[in-house]
Structures are given as C-alpha cells and as structure tokens.
Amino acid sequence: MELRGVEDYDAMSVLAAQTVYDKIVNSERLVLGLATGSTPEAMYDHLAEMLNENEVDLSHVYTVNLDEYVGLADDHPQSYHQYMDTLFFSKVNIPKDHTFLPDGSAQDLEAEVERYEQLIASLGGVDLQVLGIGRNGHIGFNEPGTPFDSRTHVVDLTETTVNDNARFFDTVDEVPKQAITMGLETIMNARSILLLVSGDEKEEALECMIDCEVSEELPATILQLHRDVTVIADDEALE
Numbered sequence: 012m013e014l015r016g017v018e019d020y021d022a023m024s025v026l027a028a029q030t031v032y033d034k035i036v037n038s039e040r041l042v043l044g045l046a047t048g049s050t051p052e053a054m055y056d057h058l059a060e061m062l063n064e065n066e067v068d069l070s071h072v073y074t075v076n077l078d079e080y081v082g083l084a085d086d087h088p089q090s091y092h093q094y095m096d097t098l099f100f101s102k103v104n105i106p107k108d109h110t111f112l113p114d115g116s117a118q119d120l121e122a123e124v125e126r127y128e129q130l131i132a133s134l135g136g137v138d139l140q141v142l143g144i145g146r147n148g149h150i151g152f153n154e155p156g157t158p159f160d161s162r163t164h165v166v167d168l169t170e171t172t173v174n175d176n177a178r179f180f181d182t183v184d185e186v187p188k189q190a191i192t193m194g195l196e197t198i199m200n201a202r203s204i205l206l207l208v209s210g211d212e213k214e215e216a217l218e219c220m221i222d223c224e225v226s227e228e229l230p231a232t233i234l235q236l237h238r239d240v241t242v243i244a245d246d247e248a249l250e
C-alpha cells in the first residue's frame with residue numbers, strides 16, 4: 012500500500028484527478044470504477060477540466076460505479092445516477108453507453124445484483140477503482156460485518172451511514188435504508204485501487220484501515236491484502 016500525504020482537500024483532488032487522467036491517456040482501453048460521496052466531488056471537477064483542456068478522446072473508457080441507493084429513480088436528485096451525470100458525465104464525452112451504475116429502482120433486486128456483477132465481468136473487470144471511506148470503515152456500501160467474499164449485493168445501511176448521508180437529503184427519514192453495492196470481493200478484483208481520504212472525521216477510519224488487524228468488522232482493512240492500493244490522504248485525515 013502506498014500512502015501519499017497531501018496538504019488539503021484540493022491537493023488531494025488534483026493529485027487524484029492527475030492519477031486517473033494519466034491512466035486514461037496511457038491506456039488503450041480502460042474500465043474505471045467510480046465512487047460517489049463528497050470526497051471525490053472536486054476530483055471530478057479537476058478531471059473534467061484536464062480532459063477537456065487537452066481534448067482527450069474518451070471512446071476507450073468504460074465506467075462502473077460502486078453503488079446506488081435502493082428505491083431512488085435514476086432522476087432523483089440524490090441518486091448516484093444524478094450525482095454522476097451532474098458532476099462528471101455531463102461535462103465529458105465518455106460515450107453514454109459506456110457508463111454503468113446499479114439500478115436501485117429495479118423491481119427484482121436479486122436479478123439486478125446478478126446482472127451488475129455479470130456486467131463488470133463482461134467488461135473484463137475493473138482496471139482502476141476509485142474509493143472513498145465511511146467513518147465506520149465502510150467501502151462502497153459494504154458495512155461492518157460484510158463477508159470478504161461478497162459480490163454485488165443489497166445491503167441494509169447502518170444508522171451511522173444513514174445519519175452521515177442525511178446531509179444530502181431534506182430530512183433523515185428521506186435517506187434510503189438500503190443500497191446496492193459492489194461486494195468486497197468485487198472491489199478487491201480491481202487491478203488497482205485509489206483510495207481518497209480527507210478531513211479529521213476520517214482520521215480513525217484511515218488509521219485503522221492501515222494498522223488494524225484485517226477483519227470483516229472493519230471492511231476497509233481488506234485493502235491491506237490488495238497488491239496495488241494507493242491512498243491519497245490530506246493532513247487533517249493523517250493527523
């Protein structure tokens with residue numbers, strides 16, 4: 012695991028964007044795993060700017076997102092579909108039919124998780140997976156206790172996660188209580204992982220991800236077992 016410390020949120024975002032940019036321009040074909048949440052927001056901004064300034068052709072890029080809330084339609088303002096459209100896809104020219112997220116409004120959720128896992132496999136797996144981390148050490152929406160051999164699945168969100176994400180909704184009651192997420196094995200199958208961590212509220216989760224014994228109770232500790240993880244963390248998260 013390579014740990015790169017940077018001064019602040021913006022420095023983290025620029026370095027992350029540069030890392031993804033380099034991978035895009037140096038690949039003949041690339042499957043990018045993408046994350047949502049507040050952490051990667053500025054990375055998407057910088058990345059879109061770099062790609063547009065240099066008029067980079069993106070026809071070789073495919074994207075698969077980590078997760079989506081259950082029960083929110085694609086056009087719901089707080090759905091991850093909307094997040095990705097607003098913050099990234101609408102700003103760059105990745106072909107529309109190359110971008111994928113789980114369908115949280117699917118009637119048959121079991122069929123949907125199976126479809127999504129198959130889709131990732133049919134793309135040839137993820138080359139570079141961008142990740143954030145929850146305060147309780149979750150990655151994607153894999154909450155503490157999720158089996159390490161999990162594939163894409165439906166999860167019940169913990170109270171901590173529901174409360175943490177309530178800031179994006181009008182009231183906490185509007186936060187969905189379930190989500191579809193790539194599983195821990197799905198994430199570990201990515202050839203490279205880029206984990207972004209910012210802010211003092213993530214300090215404990217980061218410290219534990221690096222130093223705690225690997226345990227299903229602390230999902231992010233599984234990353235200690237991956238061969239190619241780069242962590243970009245800012246001073247507040249590292250202090």
Ligand SMILES: N[C@@H]1[C@@H](O)[C@H](O)[C@@H](COP(=O)(O)O)O[C@@H]1O
Pocket residue numbers: 046047048049050051077078142143144145146150151152172176
């Ligand atoms: N499902 C997302 C994760 O993918 C994200 O990494 C994490 C941290 O979010 P934030 O970056 O807003 O702190 O929680 C959310 O629940």
